[in-house]
Amino acid sequence: MLNTTSTLSSPTLGHPSSLRGPLLCSTLALAALLMACETVPDRNARLEDARTELAAARNDAQVQRHAAEEMRAASAALERADAARNAGAASADVDHLAYLASRRVDLARETGSARAAEAVVEGARTERDRLRLALRTAEADEAQRRLASAQQQSQAQAAALAQAGRDAASDRAALARGDARVDDLEAQLKALNARRTERGIVVTLGDMLFDSGKDRVLASGAASVSNLAEFMRRNPTRRATVEGYTDSQGSDSANQSLSERRAQAVRTMLVGMGIDGQRLSAMGHGEADPVASNDNAAGRRSNRRVEIVFAGEAGDLLRP
Amino acid sequence: MRPVRPSLLPGASARPWLWALALAAGLSACATPPDTDVPMAVAAAAVQRASATATAELAPAELRRATGKLADARAALAAGDFAQALRLAEQATLDAQVAELHAQAQRSRLAAQESEAAARALREELNRKAAP
Numbered sequence: 001m002l003n004t005t006s007t008l009s010s011p012t013l014g015h016p017s018s019l020r021g022p023l024l025c026s027t028l029a030l031a032a033l034l035m036a037c038e039t040v041p042d043r044n045a046r047l048e049d050a051r052t053e054l055a056a057a058r059n060d061a062q063v064q065r066h067a068a069e070e071m072r073a074a075s076a077a078l079e080r081a082d083a084a085r086n087a088g089a090a091s092a093d094v095d096h097l098a099y100l101a102s103r104r105v106d107l108a109r110e111t112g113s114a115r116a117a118e119a120v121v122e123g124a125r126t127e128r129d130r131l132r133l134a135l136r137t138a139e140a141d142e143a144q145r146r147l148a149s150a151q152q153q154s155q156a157q158a159a160a161l162a163q164a165g166r167d168a169a170s171d172r173a174a175l176a177r178g179d180a181r182v183d184d185l186e187a188q189l190k191a192l193n194a195r196r197t198e199r200g201i202v203v204t205l206g207d208m209l210f211d212s213g214k215d216r217v218l219a220s221g222a223a224s225v226s227n228l229a230e231f232m233r234r235n236p237t238r239r240a241t242v243e244g245y246t247d248s249q250g251s252d253s254a255n256q257s258l259s260e261r262r263a264q265a266v267r268t269m270l271v272g273m274g275i276d277g278q279r280l281s282a283m284g285h286g287e288a289d290p291v292a293s294n295d296n297a298a299g300r301r302s303n304r305r306v307e308i309v310f311a312g313e314a315g316d317l318l319r320p
Numbered sequence: 321m322r323p324v325r326p327s328l329l330p331g332a333s334a335r336p337w338l339w340a341l342a343l344a345a346g347l348s349a350c351a352t353p354p355d356t357d358v359p360m361a362v363a364a365a366a367v368q369r370a371s372a373t374a375t376a377e378l379a380p381a382e383l384r385r386a387t388g389k390l391a392d393a394r395a396a397l398a399a400g401d402f403a404q405a406l407r408l409a410e411q412a413t414l415d416a417q418v419a420e421l422h423a424q425a426q427r428s429r430l431a432a433q434e435s436e437a438a439a440r441a442l443r444e445e446l447n448r449k450a451a452p
Contacts, residue, residue, distance in 0.1 A: 096411070106418045106422075114421060117431065121435045123435075127443075139449070
């Protein structure tokens with residue numbers, strides 16, 4: 001406060017230390033005050049520039065939106081400059097205040113621009129996050145789609161497998177039916193004492209079938225022939241060869257003839273039991289291929305026999 | 321800093337009426353004597369802050385104006401023109417702030433461009449993914 005005088009006086013007034021007397025001093029001070037305050041308020045170029053800039057900034061959307069506070073400061077600065085001008089302040093001071101107001105407007109403009117850009121950055125970040133999410137979702141969807149497709153495929157495969165399973169079951173059932181047939185055949189063949197040979201299935205009608213030297217089937221062997229006929233009725237596709245054998249007693253030619261007659265006798269019996277003659281052929285092997293010793297009666301009895309040879313069928317191959 | 325004051329004070333205290341006059345003059349608010357210490361320090365700090373590399377690159381003209389104004393303020397102070405020193409210090413402070421904000425706005429605009437480019441790239445990728 002004390003050095004006010006020095007500021008007031010310079011440069012328009014002389015140094016205050018030169019002042020002498022209260023009247024002179026107060027007069028000078030009053031004059032200085034009046035000079036400062038009664039300056040005619042003519043237009044200040046800087047002030048008008050600042051006013052124009054402020055008005056332009058007010059119309060800037062970015063500034064409006066993002067720099068309200070800075071605009072208030074700029075307005076206040078301009079008001080101070082106006083007040084100083086209206087109060088008749090020195091043009092240097094008004095210029096100064098107007099300059100400050102202009103810079104405040106600059107600050108508001110830059111702030112608006114910066115914050116608008118930051119809002120764009122923020123918006124782009126949000127957009128990027130959204131897009132990343134969408135991208136991840138798309139990728140997840142794609143993965144899901146692939147998974148579903150794979151599952152669909154595997155379902156199709158499962159369906160195929162199930163069908164294959166059903167087919168297999170059906171096959172198994174067919175096989176089982178075949179097996180049953182085969183099993184049935186096996187049981188029948190077992191009952192007939194049949195055996196598998198390379199010639200086919202062979203059923204031997206032996207033991208007490210014929211008397212020595214005779215071709216008439218004994219009653220004791222008739223049951224065996226009957227069983228054979230039953231077998232042939234149940235397996236109507238099978239063809240058979242009836243083969244006769246003799247023991248070693250007697251000449252070969254006589255035995256050959258006897259064996260043929262024995263075979264024919266059995267064939268005739270089978271036909272008589274209802275078997276189609278076409279399915280049956282007959283032949284004799286004489287005393288060849290004995291199944292037992294011809295040195296004793298029991299052995300010779302076994303050798304006096306008829307063998308029924310069934311040609312092999314596809315089903316026979318199922319069981320070795 | 322205040323070479324005038326010591327010589328003035330004794331005279332002032334000797335004349336109480338001068339006190340009253342000085343008080344009246346002060347109340348008129350037309351000519352408060354500038355206390356330049358704080359504004360000068362504030363201006364120096366503002367210019368120093370604005371002199372960061374980033375600002376120098378992005379707002380060289382604004383920064384030059386601020387540093388020039390600060391130099392002028394110091395010169396005015398050295399010359400004993402406190403009022404001018406005060407004005408220049410105040411202007412240098414705002415100039416420095418403007419330079420700093422100008423650079424920041426530039427950086428933000430660049431960041432905005434990059435962000436939008438990144439978002440655009442992502443959007444295109446998404447469109448490509450969605451297409452097939």
